[in-house]
Amino acid sequence: CGSDSSCYGPTNTVEHVRHVKRIQPGVPNAAYGPKAPLEWGQLNFLHTTDTHGWLEGHLKEQNYGADWGDFVTFSRRMKQTAGNMGVDLLLIDTGDLHDGNGVSDATTIDGTDSMPIFDEIAYDLLTIGNHELYVSEVAYQMFNNWARKWGDRYVTSNVKAFNQTSGQYEYIGATHRYFTTEKGLRVMAFGVLFDFTGNSNASQVLKAADMVKEEWFTDAVNTCDPIDVFVLFGHNPVRQTDSSNTLKTVFNEIRKVHPTTPIQILGGHSHIRDFAVYDDNSVALESGRYCETLGWMSMTGFSSSNSGYNGVKNPHGVANPTRPAKAGAKSPFVYSRRYLDWNRQTFIYHTKQTEQAFDYGSGLRVTGDITKVREDLKLGDVYGCAPQTYCISCVPFDNSSNIFPGVVVPAVTAVVVNKTREDKSRLIIGNTGAIRFDLHQGPFTYDDNFIVSPFRDVFLYIPDVPYDLAKTVLPKLNKGPIAKRDLATMPIPRDSCTDPSLGYLTRREMRQSHGVVRRQEVVTSGYATTDDWGTDGDDTEHTGIPNYSLPGYFQAQANFPEGNDPEVVDLVFFDFIESLILSDLGANYTADMVSCYIDCSFTSQDYMLPYAKLAWQENVDNCPVVIQ
Ligand SMILES: O=c1ccn([C@@H]2O[C@H](COP(=O)(O)O)[C@@H](O)[C@H]2O)c(=O)[nH]1
Ligand SMILES: [Zn+2]
Numbered sequence: 001c002g003s004d005s006s007c008y009g010p011t012n013t014v015e016h017v018r019h020v021k022r023i024q025p026g027v028p029n030a031a032y033g034p035k036a037p038l039e040w041g042q043l044n045f046l047h048t049t050d051t052h053g054w055l056e057g058h059l060k061e062q063n064y065g066a067d068w069g070d071f072v073t074f075s076r077r078m079k080q081t082a083g084n085m086g087v088d089l090l091l092i093d094t095g096d097l098h099d100g101n102g103v104s105d106a107t108t109i110d111g112t113d114s115m116p117i118f119d120e121i122a123y124d125l126l127t128i129g130n131h132e133l134y135v136s137e138v139a140y141q142m143f144n145n146w147a148r149k150w151g152d153r154y155v156t157s158n159v160k161a162f163n164q165t166s167g168q169y170e171y172i173g174a175t176h177r178y179f180t181t182e183k184g185l186r187v188m189a190f191g192v193l194f195d196f197t198g199n200s201n202a203s204q205v206l207k208a209a210d211m212v213k214e215e216w217f218t219d220a221v222n223t224c225d226p227i228d229v230f231v232l233f234g235h236n237p238v239r240q241t242d243s244s245n246t247l248k249t250v251f252n253e254i255r256k257v258h259p260t261t262p263i264q265i266l267g268g269h270s271h272i273r274d275f276a277v278y279d280d281n282s283v284a285l286e287s288g289r290y291c292e293t294l295g296w297m298s299m300t301g302f303s304s305s306n307s308g309y310n311g312v313k314n315p316h317g318v319a320n321p322t323r324p325a326k327a328g329a330k331s332p333f334v335y336s337r338r339y340l341d342w343n344r345q346t347f348i349y350h351t352k353q354t355e356q357a358f359d360y361g362s363g364l365r366v367t368g369d370i371t372k373v374r375e376d377l378k379l380g381d382v383y384g385c386a387p388q389t390y391c392i393s394c395v396p397f398d399n400s401s402n403i404f405p406g407v408v409v410p411a412v413t414a415v416v417v418n419k420t421r422e423d424k425s426r427l428i429i430g431n432t433g434a435i436r437f438d439l440h441q442g443p444f445t446y447d448d449n450f451i452v453s454p455f456r457d458v459f460l461y462i463p464d465v466p467y468d469l470a471k472t473v474l475p476k477l478n479k480g481p482i483a484k485r486d487l488a489t490m491p492i493p494r495d496s497c498t499d500p501s502l503g504y505l506t507r508r509e510m511r512q513s514h515g516v517v518r519r520q521e522v523v524t525s526g527y528a529t530t531d532d533w534g535t536d537g538d539d540t541e542h543t544g545i546p547n548y549s550l551p552g553y554f555q556a557q558a559n560f561p562e563g564n565d566p567e568v569v570d571l572v573f574f575d576f577i578e579s580l581i582l583s584d585l586g587a588n589y590t591a592d593m594v595s596c597y598i599d600c601s602f603t604s605q606d607y608m609l610p611y612a613k614l615a616w617q618e619n620v621d622n623c624p625v626v627i628q
């Protein structure tokens with residue numbers, strides 16, 4: 001088919017129409033949930049990160065089934081609660097709004113339809129992620145549209161875009177934000193992206209070590225204006241041992257001038273739930289990924305002698321934070337942190353509402369907007385019926401239920417074929433990071449195509465590479481350090497993955513088959529987080545799930561002679577890893593030997609749908625939706 005989508009589109013022929021069905025957004029969640037009310041302090045934070053377009057919520061996982069409209073209602077209710085209690089609540093996002101879901105990625109320019117939905121939350125602070133910078137059109141969408149709209153709330157302390165009018169690189173958002181909260185706290189905020197280098201030339205990322213030497217930064221840190229609390233937020237892992245973490249660099253610079261002023265840190269990018277203690281007066285929260293987690297952090301300890309705070313000291317009728325950053329801390333500040341599962345039951349519980357009374361018109365309207373976008377983009381169209389769940393890391397990399405041997409390798413083998421070279425042997429190499437989410441048993445929709453493989457990474461190739469050389473590339477690529485995921489916090493209930501026979505059981509049956517009874521409820525599998533404070537951060541308790549580390553790269557071999565090695569192969573790979581491939585091939589191979597394999601518009605978004613049409617047609621007209 002090549003990149004000719006008419007070959008596999010669902011609506012182009014009568015036969016295809018027969019295969020088109022729609023699935024609807026998930027039903028309200030089952031009856032288990034949060035363990036206790038939140039601890040409200042003087043200054044409270046709700047935090048999102050790495051939402052990657054998942055504004056529809058998780059249609060196939062009840063535990064993460066709330067949509068952005070539910071979150072609109074929840075955030076408004078929480079702001080009102082804060083106001084009623086006489087305390088402050090800040091809403092913060094730390095970037096990666098694109099790449100990961102059809103709502104954000106099925107438009108010609110990613111984010112065209114998702115960004116207006118995302119903007120329905122009244123964030124106090126937002127910052128930019130690396131997924132806003134890979135593609136120039138997306139960077140300009142942020143620079144020309146959203147940065148202007150969000151004004152000084154969009155803080156991109158180390159990220160600039162090339163202004164085609166002025167011919168200069170200019171800060172996309174504000175360098176920093178100094179503001180006073182409703183209850184009188186004087187806040188200095190910096191929004192810092194990790195030292196990202198994969199951006200297009202539409203943007204420039206200053207390394208944190210250079211950013212802190214900028215005049216505006218030293219002026220901001222040394223200002224004579226009073227600062228009660230720093231908010232250091234960024235698309236940047238909070239764990240200090242993470243090699244990508246550059247928050248620590250900025251933290252250290254602030255501490256040189258303000259040795260005890262509280263520094264509240266909010267991060268992202270590594271897609272985990274995490275909480276880290278930086279010192280007696282500084283703690284850091286990271287809130288997962290893909291609208292699975294809403295982060296909560298609160299603090300108390302401001303007084304008239306150390307701040308401008310004029311709100312309530314200990315809000316009444318609710319729990320309050322009690323824990324110092326660490327045992328024996330010399331600090332007036334105490335904190336709480338919680339990782340909320342992204343579902344309506346969580347939202348209803350923490351707003352003390354009922355299912356019937358919870359919704360606001362504003363939230364329902366946003367839910368309606370999401371439904372309309374899904375319909376317009378045909379995200380519910382079904383292309384196949386996946387016979388089982390295939391996961392990224394819940395089983396070993398070589399297990400047949402792993403998505404790489406189970407789906408990705410057979411899919412690229414079958415579909416990524418240049419007709420004019422189909423008689424040639426080929427090796428197809430990709431980075432495992434290009435596969436972003438597990439594939440669930442049941443209807444495989446247009447949306448799932450983006451959920452599994454969202455990037456527009458072009459398939460490139462070098463013709464006729466000696467096989468003896470080509471076969472050394474994968475081991476060389478994988479020799480480097482493998483990006484490991486955090487075992488303790490990995491998500492995703494994958495009951496039907498570890499035991500595919502569970503796939504058709506009801507939610508209740510699945511829970512009973514797995515669970516541990518606590519508080520007369522059943523604990524489902526999902527996030528079981530360990531952080532600097534221990535294991536009590538998850539708002540809803542879960543049993544852990546298996547998590548196996550992955551190599552960084554996968555390979556498929558196709559059209560090999562039976563029983564023999566070929567002399568030469570077409571070496572096919574994503575443009576995302578072109579420079580690595582060339583360096584592993586050695587000096588005799590240069591960029592001018594590389595060309596587009598099928599055509600320059602055939603990308604990693606284009607092989608899953610044809611594969612679903614090819615491999616998963618059994619039961620397609622009667623394919624049960626399996627909601628975990
Ligand atoms: O074109 C692309 C862009 C990114 N990737 C993969 O994504 C990660 C980064 O994702 P985060 O959400 O920022 O963690 C990158 O390391 C690649 O593995 C890609 O494959 N193609
Ligand atoms: Zn991300």
Ligand SMILES: [Zn+2]
Binds near residue numbers: 129131270
């Ligand atoms: Zn990121």
